[in-house]
Amino acid sequence: MQNPEHSVPDATPIDVDEEQLTHVAFNADGLVPAIVQDVSDREVLMLAWMNESSLRRTLETGRTWFWSRSRNELWCKGETSGDRQYVRWLRYDCDGDTLLVGVDQVGKGACHTGNRTCFYRSFGTQPRPATGP
Amino acid sequence: MQNPEHSVPDATPIDVDEEQLTHVAFNADGLVPAIVQDVSDREVLMLAWMNESSLRRTLETGRTWFWSRSRNELWCKGETSGDRQYVRWLRYDCDGDTLLVGVDQVGKGACHTGNRTCFYRSFGTQPRPATGP
Numbered sequence: 311m312q313n314p315e316h317s318v319p320d321a322t323p324i325d326v327d328e329e330q331l332t333h334v335a336f337n338a339d340g341l342v343p344a345i346v347q348d349v350s351d352r353e354v355l356m357l358a359w360m361n362e363s364s365l366r367r368t369l370e371t372g373r374t375w376f377w378s379r380s381r382n383e384l385w386c387k388g389e390t391s392g393d394r395q396y397v398r399w400l401r402y403d404c405d406g407d408t409l410l411v412g413v414d415q416v417g418k419g420a421c422h423t424g425n426r427t428c429f430y431r432s433f434g435t436q437p438r439p440a441t442g443p
Numbered sequence: 444m445q446n447p448e449h450s451v452p453d454a455t456p457i458d459v460d461e462e463q464l465t466h467v468a469f470n471a472d473g474l475v476p477a478i479v480q481d482v483s484d485r486e487v488l489m490l491a492w493m494n495e496s497s498l499r500r501t502l503e504t505g506r507t508w509f510w511s512r513s514r515n516e517l518w519c520k521g522e523t524s525g526d527r528q529y530v531r532w533l534r535y536d537c538d539g540d541t542l543l544v545g546v547d548q549v550g551k552g553a554c555h556t557g558n559r560t561c562f563y564r565s566f567g568t569q570p571r572p573a574t575g576p
Binding site for chain 2: 330399425428
C-alpha cells in the first residue's frame with residue numbers, strides 16, 4: 311500500500327485475534343524472537359525480541375515494536391532514526407516460539423551500522439556473494 | 444552446486460575461521476538462534492538453536508546441525524526424515540547474536556508438520572497471502 315513515489319508507506323494494522331495470540335509460546339523471560347523480512351525482495355533484515363505487549367502494539371499500529379533486553383523498555387523501530395518498518399504480515403511458527411514479520415523497510419535500512427541488513431558478514435575465508443544463492 | 448536433476452545437492456564445507464567464530468555471542472546457555480532461509484526463493488523456513496559445536500559441524504560438513512534444547516543433544520536436520528539442508532552460506536549479524544543460514548532444502552520441506560516452512564500461519568482474521576509482498 312505504498313504511494314506512487316514509494317516513499318511513505320501506510321501503516322496498516324492487523325486484527326488482533328485473541329485465540330491466535332494464545333498460540334505464541336513466550337520464553338521464561340516472556341519473550342519470543344521475531345525475524346524481520348523485507349517483503350520487496352525477501353531479504354532477512356534483523357532479529358529482535360517481542361514480549362506480548364510489543365506484539366500487540368505491532369499488530370495494532372502496523373509498525374514494529376520490540377522489547378529491548380538491554381534497556382528494559384519497549385521501542386518502536388525507526389522512531390529515532392527514521393528507518394521505520396511498516397508491517398505487511400506477521401506469522402508464527404509451528405511451535406509458536408518464533409515470529410516472522412514481513413515489512414516495508416524505509417530509510418537506509420534496518421541495521422544501526424548503516425547496512426540495510428544486520429546480516430552483512432559471512433563465514434568463510436573465500437569471498438562469497440553477499441546475497442542470494 | 445546441484446546435479447542436473449536438482450535432486451541431490453552436494454554438501455559444501457565452509458572454511459572455519461577462528462577469528463570469525465570469536466564474533467559469535469552465545470547466550471548464557473551457550474546458544475545462538477539460527478534462522479534458516481532457502482536460497483532458491485528466499486523463503487524463511489525455520490529457526491533453531493546452535494551451540495559452538497553445532498556451528499562448527501555445520502561449517503565443516505555443509506549440513507545444518509542444531510542443539511535440541513528439549514533433548515539436550517546435537518541433531519542434523521533431515522538425518523531421520525531425509526529433508527536435509529545443504530548450506531550455501533552462513534552469516535552473522537551486527538551484534539553476533541543471531542545467525543542466518545542459506546540452504547538448499549531437499550525433501551518435502553523444513554517443518555515436521557509436512558509444511559515447507561514452519562511459518563505457515565499468519566495473524567489476522569482477514570485472509571492474507573501465504574507468501575510474498
